Amino acid sequence: MKKDPEMSADEMYWRIRVFDSLSYPSVIISPDKTLLGANKKFYETFNLSFEEIFGKKCFNTFLYKDTPCNSDQCTISKVIKDKKSHSFVLRHQYRWEERVFSPIFDENGDVAYVTANMRDITQTKSLENQLHGAKEFISRVIYSSASAIVAADRKGNINLMNSVAKELFGDYNGEEGKIKHTEQLYPPGKAKEIMRMLRDEKIGGKGKLLIPRTTIVNSHGEEIKVEMSAAIIYDEKGNESATMAIYNDLKDKIKVEKELKMAQKQLSQSEKMASLGQLAAGVAHEINNPLTGVLFYASLLLERGDLDDSMREDLGYILEDANRCKSIVKSLLVYSRRAGSQKNIVHLNDIVNQSLTLIRDQKKFRNIIIKKDLSDEMLLIHADTNKLNQVLINLVINAADSMDGLGIITLTSYKEKAVKKVFLEIKDTGEGIPHENLSKIFDPFFTTKEVGKSTGLGLSIVYGIIEEHGGKISVKKTGSKGTIFIIEFPMCVPSETKGPSLCNPQTD
Numbered sequence: 001m002k003k004d005p006e007m008s009a010d011e012m013y014w015r016i017r018v019f020d021s022l023s024y025p026s027v028i029i030s031p032d033k034t035l036l037g038a039n040k041k042f043y044e045t046f047n048l049s050f051e052e053i054f055g056k057k058c059f060n061t062f063l064y065k066d067t068p069c070n071s072d073q074c075t076i077s078k079v080i081k082d083k084k085s086h087s088f089v090l091r092h093q094y095r096w097e098e099r100v101f102s103p104i105f106d107e108n109g110d111v112a113y114v115t116a117n118m119r120d121i122t123q124t125k126s127l128e129n130q131l132h133g134a135k136e137f138i139s140r141v142i143y144s145s146a147s148a149i150v151a152a153d154r155k156g157n158i159n160l161m162n163s164v165a166k167e168l169f170g171d172y173n174g175e176e177g178k179i180k181h182t183e184q185l186y187p188p189g190k191a192k193e194i195m196r197m198l199r200d201e202k203i204g205g206k207g208k209l210l211i212p213r214t215t216i217v218n219s220h221g222e223e224i225k226v227e228m229s230a231a232i233i234y235d236e237k238g239n240e241s242a243t244m245a246i247y248n249d250l251k252d253k254i255k256v257e258k259e260l261k262m263a264q265k266q267l268s269q270s271e272k273m274a275s276l277g278q279l280a281a282g283v284a285h286e287i288n289n290p291l292t293g294v295l296f297y298a299s300l301l302l303e304r305g306d307l308d309d310s311m312r313e314d315l316g317y318i319l320e321d322a323n324r325c326k327s328i329v330k331s332l333l334v335y336s337r338r339a340g341s342q343k344n345i346v347h348l349n350d351i352v353n354q355s356l357t358l359i360r361d362q363k364k365f366r367n368i369i370i371k372k373d374l375s376d377e378m379l380l381i382h383a384d385t386n387k388l389n390q391v392l393i394n395l396v397i398n399a400a401d402s403m404d405g406l407g408i409i410t411l412t413s414y415k416e417k418a419v420k421k422v423f424l425e426i427k428d429t430g431e432g433i434p435h436e437n438l439s440k441i442f443d444p445f446f447t448t449k450e451v452g453k454s455t456g457l458g459l460s461i462v463y464g465i466i467e468e469h470g471g472k473i474s475v476k477k478t479g480s481k482g483t484i485f486i487i488e489f490p491m492c493v494p495s496e497t498k499g500p501s502l503c504n505p506q507t508d
């Protein structure tokens, strides 16, 4: 080392002591790559003496080469050129080392020497790797989760959305996506309410929340029912640093629940109908005989020539009412399915057209427009035409009644090949069915119409007939704008080998 003329011996001494007390090996190299000396740690680490390194070239000692490295690869050359430190990291099997080359300037500001410090960074590197591994693992857990996961900073800015969350919220573009803030995930005001509940110790414990059913909003503004759990993430000092939420779409669960409810409803309705059917059949049978007598003798009496006008009028009433009873008895017999059935393979559209011809001229339909939206495809079902005519007439008359004789009735037919079902919808623009009546409309004798005008048997007969055809009937929609009844039938699939009658077996 050149002696600095202005440096005192003392100063020279402590500067060497500093160099010697560095905890990592260091060497001093001249610009021509000659080793000039090293600190104590260097000699200890590499088990070398001053004599063994002094005057040697760095490429001899460290790289076991006879010739210098290319100047664009040599770090010492870079330090001299840039007049600043350069470093690189080396890996010796399980050991990591960072080599930092720094310039030592002369009084003119040129690089007089270069120090090379060799720092063992194995521990730092292994911590870094562990951290990286842990981060990678957590990120894999998050991204492979079947639940939607969203995390946000304290201000609600979203900084993580796994792929399920992107799908659920309809945000496919990741960072450039439309969803940036937690408020966009919920209906207005809901995000704030969730934060309030999260902070409330009485709800799920502080910083934790589980909501079995709530609503979120996707980027198209559609509301989706989800199960949600949320948490506040606290830092080591207990301050709120972020929030996270996990969502599970309830679409499938709700669908299964609905189907189950529907099946239970259908089952209890069927049971009710079956026991009422037995009763109705018995009553109808018992009444039928005396009723035939009443009608017979009343008509005989009417034929007598010695009756005055008032007696004639009274007899007329007896006959009229007895005939009404007869038609009720007939309905009861149909309802109780005693009336036998004759099934053939028929086109649903033909039945619709036929039924409409039967009611076409009735006064009730004078101010009603009947629209047909019938499928162009073959809608084959295994059915008793007469009974289905009754079904349609009943439904269309009910529709007309609900509109007070003025409105539109639309009949729509279609099929869904995948589920082998044929559908018929009867839509009206009537007053709708009040919610509390929905569970009763298929019950025999349930009517909201004037007493004496209607029997309340129509829909229960319809229900029985549809059931007999292996189908289902329900109210698809009802409200102030009208009602839609939907009927589904098993589809008849014509088979080339077995002839055209290969229907779903449950229909037979």
Ligand SMILES: Nc1ncnc2c1ncn2[C@@H]1O[C@H](COP(=O)(O)OP(=O)(O)O)[C@@H](O)[C@H]1O
Residues within 6 Å of the ligand: 394, 398, 399, 402, 428, 430, 431, 432, 433, 441, 442, 446, 447, 448, 449, 454, 455, 456, 457, 458, 459, 460, 483
């Ligand atoms: N399309 C409809 N719109 C509104 N209410 C209806 C409709 N169809 C049926 N209803 C309700 O269901 C009840 C039962 O119908 P139904 O069994 O045919 O008996 P009825 O027609 O003799 O009253 C009706 O009284 C009416 O309240």
Ligand SMILES: [Mg+2]
Residues within 6 Å of the ligand: 394, 397, 398, 454, 457, 458, 459
């Ligand atoms: Mg009716």
